[in-house]
Amino acid sequence: MANHTHAPAPLGGSLFTPFTLLLGTLSAIAGVILLYRLFYGLGAVTNLNDGYPWGIWIAYDVVVGSAFACGGYAMALLVYIFNKGQYHPLVRPALLASLFGYTLAGASVIFDLGRWWNFWHIFWPGYAQVNSVMFEVAVCISAYIVVMWIEFAPAFLEKWGLKDVRQKLNKLLFFFIALGVLLPSMHQSSLGSLLVIFGEQIHPLWQSGMLLPLIYLMTAILLGFAVVIFEATLSSTGFRRQLETPVLAPLAKLMYGLLAAYVVVRVLDLLLRGALGSAFAATWQAFWFWVEMACFVVPLATLATDRARRSAGRLFAGAVLLMLGGFLLRINGFLVGYMTGEGWHYFPSLAELMVTVGLIAFEILAYIYIVRNYPVLPAAQPATR
């Protein structure tokens, strides 16, 4: 079953390149801004206001960022639950990207919390308020971060030569893998449920009510597949390795099926709620809705055949479009379609943007460091140099 011809191995190579130095600089800028925020408050660095109490640090860093970090979840679902062993080589790199995506999303939330020193209240009986969707999201994401570190531990244990610890962990790993599938299913759907209580403050194009969890869950898995294709393509180009297209093409087929199902659910929901009419109004919301839908519908056409899915270029373009679609669905729901009354405006400040950029830079930097030093990517012959 599993394609184990190439066991994971460290890539090696230098950590200091112009690219990593750029990433380091961007991370440092974000760090300085965050420090400033701690001393002078959210208002000093963000454009947040009472009409838009949530900005990109929530809508992008957490809601989009964690969805982009669903590669590990989607791969674990495929390999360990649906027993598709041929995708096994994709698990570790995907899990690593997820690990960083989630850990940093979780860490960045702390800086968005106004009263961050109280954050532990969420986990504390007496404070914890279990009816809150936010409670579910926070607890579930935190638990998943811990689970992912445990799931990824074998890579570290291999490197450090801790054989017996690794063997003991291996015996229990199936349970953490199960948790690692359950927890993202819960909080990725709940990220959609967050919008339910906003009621009519969310534009009808995105206020899907009881279907929000399904819509967010389906797109999270979809994004997981897309991100794996995206990252596999980028890391084979970036690290000059052979492209994993033979594994990616069948993966794309599964992704395609899910995409078709998602588009049907999304359109049916809009039709049944009678919300589709508002897509033809001359509003920004309608405009961004069509852009979002195009990002899902175009890959439906370009990735329709097996042949198309074997084309690395098409596959990459399709994955990028799906990521953009998932990004827009979330940004539209949380910001573009959030209507809180006249007179409120929000566009992220430069400082806010730089924090988000720095966060992404740090994620990539950490990813590069780990794959160069720990066994993550399948050992493979380098492609022609």
Next chain:
Amino acid sequence: MDRRTFFKASLAGGTALAAGAASCPAQARETHPMPPEAVGLLFDSVLCVGCKACVAACKQANGMPMEFSTKDQYWDTPLDISGKTLNVIKAYRNGNMEAKDREENGFAFIKKSCMHCVDPSCVSACPVSAMQKDAKTGVVTYDKDACIGCRYCVAACPFGVPRFTYDSPTPQISKCQLCIHRHKDGKYAACAEVCPTGATLYGKVSVLREEAKRRLALKPGEKTEFPRGHLRAAEEKALRGAPEGKGEQRRQGWQDDGAQRYPGVAGQYLQHVYGEKEFGGTQMLMLSGVSFQKLGYPDLPPRSDAATSETLQHTLYGGLIAPIAVLGALTFIARRNVKHEDGEGGQNG
């Protein structure tokens, strides 16, 4: 083999999901009812003269700072509720503004402060119980020592009430708490206490609702009396007036004089008590001659968003039944598949 496992996995997951969905009717969460002793405010836009005494009194009673919106910072001029202002009076105006309480070519005043919803979104949204609804009085309170500053309450409130002090490194939520800190001294909401015309009236919601209905039944121009301050139920007043009712004042903890009355003339009202049905009801009720949407209040359905949100959460997570069932199924499947790999002696992680 592969396909069989695939089906098994799908089946187990589906069964677990169905189990969760089946518990749905039991988990449905209705909109909460009004606490019987609920207290609140009745705001009558027709009686309001726009003097803003309530804005000043609110600031004083709650120790809130001044807020400036004019170039020369001569006096407290808040434009809206904010981190520094819990209550404002706003003006509606249209055309030449020649008549009060008229939608066209008219003007009107409207109060903006916490509605003290019967089933508040902020309380349901808050992950750390910083927002609470008092079981007896129904007052929606805020505890900054519990708050993590996530601002889900700010985003969730359909009235845009909870506000946040973004400019502080130790920020907090600001919202009207109906002067509960004054209750122990036998005092009531400062805005109602100082209102010269009784446009803002404090009392039990049941009593306020009766008063609102009485006003709506009056013919415009008809002579009547308007209460001012703290409106009490007839039987409470009777007890207080009776010789044996002497102790009643102490028993109820009243330090104030209760409602004063003055003669007046009924205005032209819309036949609508805003807050009676909206969003499952609010403990601030409002009367007006101008449509509430024109005054900045949303047209809300009778079902609260908190009820919808919690129905969803309880359906999926009630008693953790569905998550545990799904986890069981996943563990079973994962164990089988991981073992399978080990059997082939592969490197896996």
